[in-house]
Amino acid sequence: MGTLKKEVVLKSVALMTGLESEAKVCPSKEKGIRFHFAGKSIEAKVENVISTEHCTVIGNDEIKVMLIEHFMAACAICKIDSLEVYLSHFEMPILGGASKEWIDAFKEAGIIESNEKKMSLKEPVSYLNGKTHLVVLPSDNLNVTYSVNFRHKDLKNRWVSLDINKLDEVVEARTFGYLNELEMLQKAGYARGANINNTVGLTDDGYTTELKSEYEPIKHKILDLIGDFYLAGCNILNFNAEIIVKEAGHTVHVKTAKILKDKLIMEE
Numbered sequence: 001m002g003t004l005k006k007e008v009v010l011k012s013v014a015l016m017t018g019l020e021s022e023a024k025v026c027p028s029k030e031k032g033i034r035f036h037f038a039g040k041s042i043e044a045k046v047e048n049v050i051s052t053e054h055c056t057v058i059g060n061d062e063i064k065v066m067l068i069e070h071f072m073a074a075c076a077i078c079k080i081d082s083l084e085v086y087l088s089h090f091e092m093p094i095l096g097g098a099s100k101e102w103i104d105a106f107k108e109a110g111i112i113e114s115n116e117k118k119m120s121l122k123e124p125v126s127y128l129n130g131k132t133h134l135v136v137l138p139s140d141n142l143n144v145t146y147s148v149n150f151r152h153k154d155l156k157n158r159w160v161s162l163d164i165n166k167l168d169e170v171v172e173a174r175t176f177g178y179l180n181e182l183e184m185l186q187k188a189g190y191a192r193g194a195n196i197n198n199t200v201g202l203t204d205d206g207y208t209t210e211l212k213s214e215y216e217p218i219k220h221k222i223l224d225l226i227g228d229f230y231l232a233g234c235n236i237l238n239f240n241a242e243i244i245v246k247e248a249g250h251t252v253h254v255k256t257a258k259i260l261k262d263k264l265i266m267e268e
Contacts, residue, residue, distance in 0.1 A: 023088075132248050
């Protein structure tokens with residue numbers, strides 16, 4: 001099992017609700033990542049996903065926890081699979097809009113990494129729906145390519161491949177959205193905590209803030225993919241597979257992860 005050596009506490013505004021949120025992340029001797037809120041608990045598993053509208057949400061009749069994907073990506077990257085997370089609010093704090101702050105906090109607390117074996121596939125896995133494709137193929141090593149086609153001069157028919165040597169660019173890649181849709185989203189109850197520190201706004205001719213790296217929004221999509229796949233027990237960074245994603249999002253990530261879960265092989 002992989003866990004922390006001591007607890008960490010981080011807090012910030014929550015991206016969707018705009019309310020203050022605090023997360024106390026504690027070591028666990030029991031395998032699994034569990035979220036606790038208002039006296040109820042739920043495990044971070046793909047079977048527990050109840051919504052993928054704007055973010056990944058797990059829950060049941062008693063509890064829901066929103067926007068877990070950046071936290072789950074940090075756990076995957078740090079090889080952590082056993083934690084107890086106690087929340088003051090049902091939405092995770094957004095922090096800087098990516099996974100960097102979680103990873104930095106984990107490293108400062110000390111990490112007991114899980115002894116993960118390499119994973120591979122029994123057979124190809126795919127999800128195809130119109131223009132959206134997510135294909136996972138057996139391979140001797142890891143390759144991830146993510147393509148988008150946004151209404152933006154830099155992000156139209158654009159693809160980015162994961163470079164493990166530049167993983168920091170994925171770790172710090174912030175969430176994003178169209179600036180001209182912000183008011184509409186906020187009236188609908190979303191993105192009320194968005195600001196230039198945690199979100200990249202896409203404008204007609206550029207961005208609302210300087211990018212941390214080239215094509216930062218696409219790298220954030222890769223970060224989301226890492227977090228969503230980890231809900232199925234699949235750590236992309238320890239996976240021998242060719243992953244090709246075209247114009248997808250949380251919904252497609254989760255649907256594919258559910259299929260993928262039963263196709264994984266732990267290598268000797």
